[in-house]
Amino acid sequence: MRTTFKIAILLVTISVLMGCQKETKLSLPAIFADDMVLQQNTNAVVWGKASPGAEITVSGSWDQSATATAGEDSTWQVELTTIEAGGPYELSFNLADTTITLKNVMLGEVWLASGQSNMEMPLKGWPPNDTIMNSAQTIANSNNPDIRMFTVARNMSSQPLEDVSGSWAPANADNSGNFSATAYFFARKLNADLGVPVGIIHSSWGGTPIEAWISKEELSENKDFENVVKDLEEVAPQTEAYDKWLTANESVNILPSAENKEPFKNLDAFDDYCSNPETNTDNWKTATLPTTIEQTEIGEMDGIVWFRKNIEIPENWEGKEVIISLGPIDDMDVTYLNGEKIGGTEVEGFWQEVRYYTIPSELVQSGEATIAVKVIDHQGGGGIYGTPEQMKIHPKGDESDAIALSGEWEYKVVGQISGSKLYLFDPSSDTYDSRPELSIVLSSHTPTVLYNAMIAPLTPYSLQGAIWYQGETNVGRAPQYIKLTSSLVSNWRQVFNNPEMPFYYVQLAPWNYNDVEGISSANLREAQRRSLEISNTGMAVTLDIGNVDNIHPTNKTDVGERLALWALSKTYDKEVAFSGPIPEDFKSEGKEIAISFRNAFDGLEINTDVPNQFEVAGEDGKFFPAKAVVKNGQVIVSSPKVANPENVRYAYKNGSEASLFNGAGLPAPSFTSEETINN
Numbered sequence: 086m087r088t089t090f091k092i093a094i095l096l097v098t099i100s101v102l103m104g105c106q107k108e109t110k111l112s113l114p115a116i117f118a119d120d121m122v123l124q125q126n127t128n129a130v131v132w133g134k135a136s137p138g139a140e141i142t143v144s145g146s147w148d149q150s151a152t153a154t155a156g157e158d159s160t161w162q163v164e165l166t167t168i169e170a171g172g173p174y175e176l177s178f179n180l181a182d183t184t185i186t187l188k189n190v191m192l193g194e195v196w197l198a199s200g201q202s203n204m205e206m207p208l209k210g211w212p213p214n215d216t217i218m219n220s221a222q223t224i225a226n227s228n229n230p231d232i233r234m235f236t237v238a239r240n241m242s243s244q245p246l247e248d249v250s251g252s253w254a255p256a257n258a259d260n261s262g263n264f265s266a267t268a269y270f271f272a273r274k275l276n277a278d279l280g281v282p283v284g285i286i287h288s289s290w291g292g293t294p295i296e297a298w299i300s301k302e303e304l305s306e307n308k309d310f311e312n313v314v315k316d317l318e319e320v321a322p323q324t325e326a327y328d329k330w331l332t333a334n335e336s337v338n339i340l341p342s343a344e345n346k347e348p349f350k351n352l353d354a355f356d357d358y359c360s361n362p363e364t365n366t367d368n369w370k371t372a373t374l375p376t377t378i379e380q381t382e383i384g385e386m387d388g389i390v391w392f393r394k395n396i397e398i399p400e401n402w403e404g405k406e407v408i409i410s411l412g413p414i415d416d417m418d419v420t421y422l423n424g425e426k427i428g429g430t431e432v433e434g435f436w437q438e439v440r441y442y443t444i445p446s447e448l449v450q451s452g453e454a455t456i457a458v459k460v461i462d463h464q465g466g467g468g469i470y471g472t473p474e475q476m477k478i479h480p481k482g483d484e485s486d487a488i489a490l491s492g493e494w495e496y497k498v499v500g501q502i503s504g505s506k507l508y509l510f511d512p513s514s515d516t517y518d519s520r521p522e523l524s525i526v527l528s529s530h531t532p533t534v535l536y537n538a539m540i541a542p543l544t545p546y547s548l549q550g551a552i553w554y555q556g557e558t559n560v561g562r563a564p565q566y567i568k569l570t571s572s573l574v575s576n577w578r579q580v581f582n583n584p585e586m587p588f589y590y591v592q593l594a595p596w597n598y599n600d601v602e603g604i605s606s607a608n609l610r611e612a613q614r615r616s617l618e619i620s621n622t623g624m625a626v627t628l629d630i631g632n633v634d635n636i637h638p639t640n641k642t643d644v645g646e647r648l649a650l651w652a653l654s655k656t657y658d659k660e661v662a663f664s665g666p667i668p669e670d671f672k673s674e675g676k677e678i679a680i681s682f683r684n685a686f687d688g689l690e691i692n693t694d695v696p697n698q699f700e701v702a703g704e705d706g707k708f709f710p711a712k713a714v715v716k717n718g719q720v721i722v723s724s725p726k727v728a729n730p731e732n733v734r735y736a737y738k739n740g741s742e743a744s745l746f747n748g749a750g751l752p753a754p755s756f757t758s759e760e761t762i763n764n
Contacts, residue, residue: 122284270645412471687748
């Protein structure tokens with residue numbers, strides 16, 4: 086009896102003690118996951134969250150471990166020693182009541198890849214207009230478990246966030262199509278030449294300016310942006326309330342994956358309700374089409390908007406096939422007539438394509454009819470945005486009897502994209518119209534917001550370096566771009582705790598910028614060239630692989646590999662030709678200017694099959710075409726129209742083409758000897 090009593094007391098005591106223990110609630114940011122790559126031969130920074138006071142032991146199966154205690158704010162951080170490249174390993178996180186084990190972890194070289202659309206552009210391309218050279222073959226042959234990529238989902242925030250949406254994926258035929266093409270070719274070259282695993286953390290967003298990728302602390306030092314930074318701080322409580330409201334709504338994941346490569350295809354966004362002619366639309370707003378979503382009351386937003394218009398179908402159309410033309414729609418659409426789907430474009434890349442859909446004869450009845458269009462705007466500007474003349478409906482083969490569709494349409498917002506999720510709003514309950522008010526509407530162009538959402542949460546992950554392809558959106562602001570590039574590099578080196586972190590970037594490729602003979606992008610390219618003065622930077626030149634008619638050149642292989650050449654030479658000490666000839670001295674000598682170069686591997690060569698790219702100017706600053714010859718390791722330029730040349734330009738037009746190379750076949754950048762750059 087006494088024994089039974091003691092046992093009962095013991096059980097009660099254990100129960101009470103267990104009840105007093107707090108759950109440790111261990112959590113890791115998305116960047117720490119299966120298939121990840123940690124930087125080799127370093128003290129890799131690892132972090133997460135747990136209950137305050139909890140002790141966490143992080144162990145790598147390469148026989149290294151480290152311990153930390155969670156602070157009052159629940160955060161903890163350790164430095165875990167890594168050894169030479171190899172794997173696969175396991176990475177374990179142990180607490181008193183919790184263990185998380187990550188599998189298939191590799192040690193190797195880790196790089197951050199960022200920028201705008203030419204870095205974001207995936208290996209599968211954005212057909213039909215924006216394609217990647219040899220895409221299908223590259224993807225099919227990409228199987229390599231030593232190449233891993235973590236793709237950060239697009240997101241923005243007025244304040245730094247703690248985590249991103251994204252996942253690690255090894256290169257193979259299922260995954261590689263969604264990889265950044267430029268970053269993939271960079272990684273493939275490093276892996277082949279170094280023989281070690283390569284991990285790429287890819288964080289890009291098309292059409293974005295450089296200032297969006299810089300922290301508010303850094304940007305506040307720039308007088309051009311100090312007021313914007315202050316405004317963002319003031320609006321922070323509003324955005325916090327908005328985000329809380331947004332995330333309370335139903336959502337679906339829109340991040341492409343091996344299981345769901347086209348997440349917007351067959352996506353139901355209240356299709357039956359919004360396309361039904363009987364739906365009451367008295368509370369829908371109106372807009373005049375064609376237009377972009379951004380030009381309506383909605384303003385800056387990526388998501389899903391339904392547009393509806395009622396028309397009267399003539400009696401003589403009944404029983405005939407009818408063509409509906411809506412003009413181009415950015416980015417995707419599904420179109421209905423009287424609740425019946427008649428066509429759609431539900432994959433990315435067709436934002437410039439005019440939508441023509443055939444309505445079957447059996448659906449064509451005289452009288453009132455409702456046209457409903459679900460517009461999916463995935464990034465940047467969006468909407469039914471062509472010309473009024475493109476919007477019409479008519480019997481097949483007879484446009485003389487067409488009915489104009491431009492003009493007033495009703496519309497309703499039913500979804501908003503934030504990060505990797507599409508949040509849905511029930512159109513029958515006016516959910517979106519009751520959203521919290523924002524005095525400043527954030528967009529991907531807003532300074533600091535991409536840093537806050539897509540860079541800050543990655544810090545201080547241990548990196549070897551960064552690659553960058555951006556600048557198109559900053560064309561027209563060349564002098565400012567030099568300062569912003571310096572700020573970006575300084576900022577990232579600080580937050581990733583890597584004071585001399587290599588930073589290799591791409592000089593813009595030729596494009597017409599609405600004026601093929603203009604120099605706006607040449608000025609920006611010059612700003613990029615002059616940024617080579619920043620320590621431990623390098624620039625891949627693309628003057629020979631651009632397309633003046635497409636801002637997204639198809640050849641990303643050479644872009645990625647030229648970035649890799651800089652890394653192989655400057656970061657990994659390999660003896661390779663890593664750059665085209667870079668001008669370092671301009672000397673006026675009577676009627677000529679002599680240009681000296683560094684990185685003239687095996688000499689200088691001028692391709693005479695390319696139209697002349699050299700110009701000189703005298704004291705009046707007017708440039709004239711110049712003759713250029715290679716002599717004694719220099720390029721000598723002159724023009725009969727300029728008696729005493731003072732400055733020289735090379736390839737200094739929006740649509741210029743490379744003609745100057747070194748013996749290694751790498752092109753020289755465009756350049757000018759002028760002291761100052763214009764916008």
